[in-house]
Structure formats: structure tokens, C-alpha cells
Amino acid sequence: MLTASTKYYINENWSHNDFSGYDFTGYTFINIDFNHTNLTDTIFDSSLCKDCTFNNANFTRSSLIGADLRGSNFDHANLSGANFYCSQLENANLTDAITSDDTSYFHQKCPKTGPFLGFKNCYGERIVQLLIPADAMRSSATNDTCRCSKAKVLSIKSPDLKISYKEATSYVDDAFIYRVGTYVTVSNFNTNRWVDSTTGIHFFMTRDEAISYM
Numbered sequence: 001m002l003t004a005s006t007k008y009y010i011n012e013n014w015s016h017n018d019f020s021g022y023d024f025t026g027y028t029f030i031n032i033d034f035n036h037t038n039l040t041d042t043i044f045d046s047s048l049c050k051d052c053t054f055n056n057a058n059f060t061r062s063s064l065i066g067a068d069l070r071g072s073n074f075d076h077a078n079l080s081g082a083n084f085y086c087s088q089l090e091n092a093n094l095t096d097a098i099t100s101d102d103t104s105y106f107h108q109k110c111p112k113t114g115p116f117l118g119f120k121n122c123y124g125e126r127i128v129q130l131l132i133p134a135d136a137m138r139s140s141a142t143n144d145t146c147r148c149s150k151a152k153v154l155s156i157k158s159p160d161l162k163i164s165y166k167e168a169t170s171y172v173d174d175a176f177i178y179r180v181g182t183y184v185t186v187s188n189f190n191t192n193r194w195v196d197s198t199t200g201i202h203f204f205m206t207r208d209e210a211i212s213y214m
Contacts, residue, residue, distance in 0.1 A: 079103050084142045089194040108193065109140040110148075110205060118146065118203035119210035120178075122156075122168035127210050128178045129154040130203055139193035139200075144209055147200030149189035153178045159211045172202075 001012065002019075010030040020040040028048045035055045045065045052072045061081040073093040080100035087105070099106055110116065110132070118130040132138060136150040156165040156178065170176040178184055190198040204210045 079106065082106070087142050089142060090192065092194070105142045109144065110138050110146040112138070116205075117154075118148070118151065118205060119207045120201075120203040121210045121213040122170060122178060123174075124168070125159055126156050126165050126168035127159055127207060128156050128168050129207075130201070132203075137189050137191065139191070141194050141196040143196065144204060145196070145202050146205065147189070147198075147202055149187075149200060150183060150185045151201050151203070152183050153180050156180055 001014070002009075002022075007024075007027045009028070009032055011032075013033040015033045015035040015037060018038040019042055020038045021042060022039075023043045024047050025043055025045045026047060027044075028050075029052050030048075030050045032049070032052045034057050035053050037054070037057045039054075039062050040058055040060045042059070042062045044067045045063055046067065047064075048068045049072050050068070050070070052069075054077045055073055055075045056077065057074075058078045059080075059082045060078055063083045064087045065083055065085045067084075067087045069092050070088050070090045071092065074097045075093055075095045076097065078098045080098060081102050083104040085105040110118070113134070115134045116132055118132050120128045120130065122128055130148075130151040131154050132148045132151050136148045138146060138148040140146040156168045157163060158165075165180075167177055167179045170178070176184070184201060186200050188199050190200060192198075204213070
């Protein structure tokens, strides 16, 4: 069980306990049973929770910033008001997890349906304005970036809007060129929204966010 001298725990049953308000920043938990545990206002920032079970756990207002939660089970967990900024949720079981409007960085940031505008930053401080069409696949993970499978380049301008360009080059793939008036597509778009650094056209929802990416 929890002691003051260690931050590494493996193969333990911590279910039906009350850890509300605890600070687990930087802890490592491997195969820990947190089922039915009270984790209200608990801090899991930068922690590793590998193959843990949080079924019916209460994470109300908890902070999980930068936590690695891959492979963990959150079936029927209460995530109301929790903060998942930059956490890793790939292959986590989120079946019937309970969320609220203020569950931060968990809900998809870009619209799930319909067309909308996006912005991205390319080489040479060129800000690309994109039209993501209604038929494009789209997703976001646990930060401010979004991904889509298809977009039309509406404009390419300098951050101060004083200079216009005809094309811009992606930071990640220098063979991926954005040209004004044309569509760019990604045929192998990864539909798993919790995988952040993966295939897709990465963009932000606002111009200011794209500029800040410099």
C-alpha cells in the first residue's frame, strides 16, 4: 500500500480506498486496482499508469496533465471536471466513462460534423488557412491540435497578414506542399483519435494558436 518512501507500485489492490486530494505527480503505477476508489481532486500529473483499472473510480476535478494512461481501464469512471491535457489515452478503455462540459482536453476540440476553418503553421512562418470540408474525417486528442484527412487551402499569409504566398511547406514532411486554391489529402488517415502524432493534416482551430506554434 501507499508509503511516503516510494513512487513505484506494481500489482497491488487499492480498490475502495479514499485518495482524494493526494499528489501522485511523477508516480509509476503498474497493474494497480483502483476500482471504486475516490480520486477526487487527486493529482496524477506526469504519472505512468500502465494497465491499471479505474472502473467506477471518481476522478472529479482531478489533474492528469501529461499522464501516461495507455492500456488502463476507465469503465464507468467519473471524469467530471478532470483535466487530461497532453495525457496519453491510446488503447485505454473509456467505455461508459462519465464526463461533463468542463472535463478538459477530453472532448473533441474540432466540430464532429460539417465544414469549418482551421489554421496551421508551415516553414518560414507561413500561416495556412484551411477549409475542412464536411466529408473530411477529423479528430483531436488531448491538446490543442486537431487532425483531418482532407482540406482546401484558402490562403497562406505571414503572421501579420501583410504578405501573401502561393505555397507553403509542412514542417513534418517537406514533400507535403500546401498551394492556395487546391486540396490536400491524406489517404492513410489514422481514425484512432487518441493517437496524436500520427497520419493526418494537423491544424489548430484558431489563427492565434497556429502562430503560437512557431
